[in-house]
Amino acid sequence: xxxxxxxxxxxxxxxxxxxxxxxxVPSPKEGEGKAEYNYGCTVTGLKxxxxxxxxxxxxxxxxxxxxxxxxxxxxxxxxxxxxRKILLPHVDRKYAGYVAWWGTVPESSASAPAQTAFVEKFAxxxxxxxxxxxxxxxxxxxxxxxxxxxx
Numbered sequence: 001x002x003x004x005x006x007x008x009x010x011x012x013x014x015x016x017x018x019x020x021x022x023x024x025v026p027s028p029k030e031g032e033g034k035a036e037y038n039y040g041c042t043v044t045g046l047k048x049x050x051x052x053x054x055x056x057x058x059x060x061x062x063x064x065x066x067x068x069x070x071x072x073x074x075x076x077x078x079x080x081x082x083x084r085k086i087l088l089p090h091v092d093r094k095y096a097g098y099v100a101w102w103g104t105v106p107e108s109s110a111s112a113p114a115q116t117a118f119v120e121k122f123a124x125x126x127x128x129x130x131x132x133x134x135x136x137x138x139x140x141x142x143x144x145x146x147x148x149x150x151x
Contacts, residue, residue, distance in 0.1 A: 046086050
């Protein structure tokens, strides 16, 4: 098992060259294109331009609307995906049958035994009906995350 923080930085190193303590950024290979990770943007429209690519209309973090053209668009915007709603407006989300609770606590607020148990570790505990998970997050505020799913 691994943590989201490790996976996130491994993917970012290979996708758009983000440097981290987890791995070296691979050297670009001949013929590779350029990738951009546009955090905080909201896609407002997509249009297939055929051989010319995909037109992406979006609003950035500051509320500015823009248009760009891309060869590929990855809609990594979560379970309530705006990209999915644009491309597949007839598809509705269905309840999966469980609830996930998520919370964070600053490491400095955790007890010494809790820090020993969870800091720099990735822990799972499985007991019906819950499956709590505790790990560090990629937040610069250095927090621990607790997740409880009821099945």
